[in-house]
Amino acid sequence: MNRTGIVRTATVAGLAAALGLAVAAPAVAAPGPVTTVADLNGDGEIETVDAQVVGDGDQLISATVDGTYTSIHLPADSQFGIEAPRVADLNGDGRAELLVAQSIGANTTFFAVLHFDGRTLAQVVGADDRPFTVAEGGGVAAHLGYQCTPFEGGRAFATVAAESDDVGRPADQLTYSGTRTVYTLRDGALSVHDTVPFSGRPVTDPVLDADSAGCA
Numbered sequence: 001m002n003r004t005g006i007v008r009t010a011t012v013a014g015l016a017a018a019l020g021l022a023v024a025a026p027a028v029a030a031p032g033p034v035t036t037v038a039d040l041n042g043d044g045e046i047e048t049v050d051a052q053v054v055g056d057g058d059q060l061i062s063a064t065v066d067g068t069y070t071s072i073h074l075p076a077d078s079q080f081g082i083e084a085p086r087v088a089d090l091n092g093d094g095r096a097e098l099l100v101a102q103s104i105g106a107n108t109t110f111f112a113v114l115h116f117d118g119r120t121l122a123q124v125v126g127a128d129d130r131p132f133t134v135a136e137g138g139g140v141a142a143h144l145g146y147q148c149t150p151f152e153g154g155r156a157f158a159t160v161a162a163e164s165d166d167v168g169r170p171a172d173q174l175t176y177s178g179t180r181t182v183y184t185l186r187d188g189a190l191s192v193h194d195t196v197p198f199s200g201r202p203v204t205d206p207v208l209d210a211d212s213a214g215c216a
């Protein structure tokens, strides 16, 4: 049910079919809690962020910022369990965002994005004002991911969602068609800065770049 809702937000037609190839899920569930550290409010002090399973398909992300406890429930992958939230700074303002895996397939992971709004942990919303999710992976059938690039003294956040034009081709001849969307993040809301549709591009084409390391 969870996955259906998420896939509906994907921008590439046929993506759901492509993801249907990813049927195998890891057998071991992580009960948690798992912990990571991040400077959520940008004051130079590091906060501890915990993620733990609190019910079937339910995880609780929590932290104490400046002495005040805050937490938020998110969907969790009921088969795989949870991963430690990924720490990123999607707009380069010195305050960390968290990418929380909420659906983990053999080839593709879907992340919710959290930010600290000054009082609580909250979900980053997309241009449609709904909680934003980003996919990473895709195997051979799709190419999904995100990247951060320098932008106006901070960073822009780009997502790539593309599907293979013909999965039957040899690996070195595969091409992808889809969309690269460039966002700016402000006050927990993403705004679309640029949308770049593309077709028939090899995975080496810069429009398909999705190296998330620049978001750390």
Ligand SMILES: [Ca+2]
Residues within 6 Å of the ligand: 038, 039, 040, 041, 042, 043, 044, 045, 046, 047
């Ligand atoms: Ca801090």
Ligand SMILES: [Ca+2]
Residues within 6 Å of the ligand: 088, 089, 090, 091, 092, 093, 094, 095, 096, 097
């Ligand atoms: Ca930030």
